[in-house]
Amino acid sequence: MQPVEQRDEVEMLSMMLLIRRFEERASQQYQAQKIGGFCHLYIGQEAVVTGAIAAIRDDDYIITAYRDHAHALARGTTADACMAELFGKVTGCSRGLGGSMHFFDKKHHMYGGHAIVAAHVPLGVGLAFAIKYRGEDRVTLCFFGDGAINQGSFHEALNLAALYKLPIVFICENNLFAMGTSVTRSTSLRQIVDRAEGYDIPGEIVDGMNFREVRDKVAEVVDSIRKESHPAFLEMRTYRYRGHSMSDPASYRTKQELEKYRLDDPITRLRAQLTREGKLTNEQFDLLDKQAKETVLASVKFAEKSPQPPLDTLYDYTYANGAAAQSATKNSDESQRLESTTGQQGR
Numbered sequence: 001m002q003p004v005e006q007r008d009e010v011e012m013l014s015m016m017l018l019i020r021r022f023e024e025r026a027s028q029q030y031q032a033q034k035i036g037g038f039c040h041l042y043i044g045q046e047a048v049v050t051g052a053i054a055a056i057r058d059d060d061y062i063i064t065a066y067r068d069h070a071h072a073l074a075r076g077t078t079a080d081a082c083m084a085e086l087f088g089k090v091t092g093c094s095r096g097l098g099g100s101m102h103f104f105d106k107k108h109h110m111y112g113g114h115a116i117v118a119a120h121v122p123l124g125v126g127l128a129f130a131i132k133y134r135g136e137d138r139v140t141l142c143f144f145g146d147g148a149i150n151q152g153s154f155h156e157a158l159n160l161a162a163l164y165k166l167p168i169v170f171i172c173e174n175n176l177f178a179m180g181t182s183v184t185r186s187t188s189l190r191q192i193v194d195r196a197e198g199y200d201i202p203g204e205i206v207d208g209m210n211f212r213e214v215r216d217k218v219a220e221v222v223d224s225i226r227k228e229s230h231p232a233f234l235e236m237r238t239y240r241y242r243g244h245s246m247s248d249p250a251s252y253r254t255k256q257e258l259e260k261y262r263l264d265d266p267i268t269r270l271r272a273q274l275t276r277e278g279k280l281t282n283e284q285f286d287l288l289d290k291q292a293k294e295t296v297l298a299s300v301k302f303a304e305k306s307p308q309p310p311l312d313t314l315y316d317y318t319y320a321n322g323a324a325a326q327s328a329t330k331n332s333d334e335s336q337r338l339e340s341t342t343g344q345q346g347r
């Protein structure tokens with residue numbers, strides 16, 4: 001297990017570069033129709049997950065929503081396994097059956113990738129409950145968007161975490177929008193962190209564009225939780241540069257707003273800090289970037305070459321068991337056939 005102190009800042013900068021280059025390439029591959037389904041990019045938000053992961057141990061748990069590529073990469077899932085998952089290949093981190101929104105990596109304690117807004121927050125509380133039940137000193141980091149905080153399951157989860165004093169950090173990635181809806185239109189609170197206060201959970205606002213601030217704040221909270229189990233809430237103020245998903249042109253915001261946040265870019269910021277302190281040269285930065293790009297290009301080749309999952313695994317890991325799901329499909333095929341032969345329209 002790697003002690004937190006050894007997580008070198010230059011290494012974490014190269015992780016942010018890997019995440020950025022991975023998603024830029026994913027976007028290109030999506031447009032080339034190599035990737036299907038939904039695809040939500042995290043570009044601009046990299047400091048949140050990278051800073052948070054830099055503050056925890058390898059055996060701590062994390063769980064997140066569907067904007068999850070960066071979480072898996074930061075946790076240690078390889079670019080190969082992530083790209084292959086986007087391509088729907090059997091070598092992917094969810095065996096090609098999950099796709100962009102359902103990355104999962106048990107070995108690295110990354111428990112998804114969940115598509116239903118806020119549905120995973122109670123699951124995060126469940127992970128924290130398991131820690132406490134077993135008497136361990138692990139911590140769960142539960143990431144979710146600003147859109148999740150008005151969902152019923154979110155409130156149930158916070159209530160239980162507070163009552164049971166569970167070891168969980170609720171990390172709200174407040175990127176100001178839930179799809180095209182501004183947080184100011186969807187939320188009655190002045191600030192999101194106030195949600196925690198109602199449940200007597202300590203909460204703080206963090207500059208989510210600043211790697212060091214995120215890492216230090218998460219480290220402080222996690223340290224306190226390990227000493228005596230309790231929940232905590234951090235509202236990370238961040239911004240996504242791209243639309244909600246690949247199909248969103250993001251016309252609900254101005255170019256000026258986007259530019260303002262791009263000037264505060266988390267990668268540029270950490271690079272500047274390290275350069276100023278003599279810990280990084282321009283040549284070293286260029287080399288890290290080149291390595292990130294090469295790793296990502298290799299992951300595309302790996303994904304392209306990998307096989308599709310066998311057809312008979314299609315219903316594995318679904319709620320209905322394979323046989324039931326397949327017979328349901330057969331029945332629906334059969335009724336469609338009957339409808340088309342008898343000329344009846346489906347209802």
Ligand SMILES: Cc1ncc(C[n+]2csc(CCOP(=O)(O)OP(=O)(O)O)c2C)c(N)n1
Pocket residue numbers: 067115116117144145146147148173175177178179244
């Ligand atoms: C229960 C539920 N309602 C609606 C949706 C459709 N939906 C998908 S993403 C999203 C917005 C969520 O925004 P936020 O939580 O802020 O996360 P972000 O996309 O900004 O990371 C919505 C409404 C959904 N997936 N689940």
Ligand SMILES: [Mg+2]
Pocket residue numbers: 145146147173174175176177178179
């Ligand atoms: Mg949001």
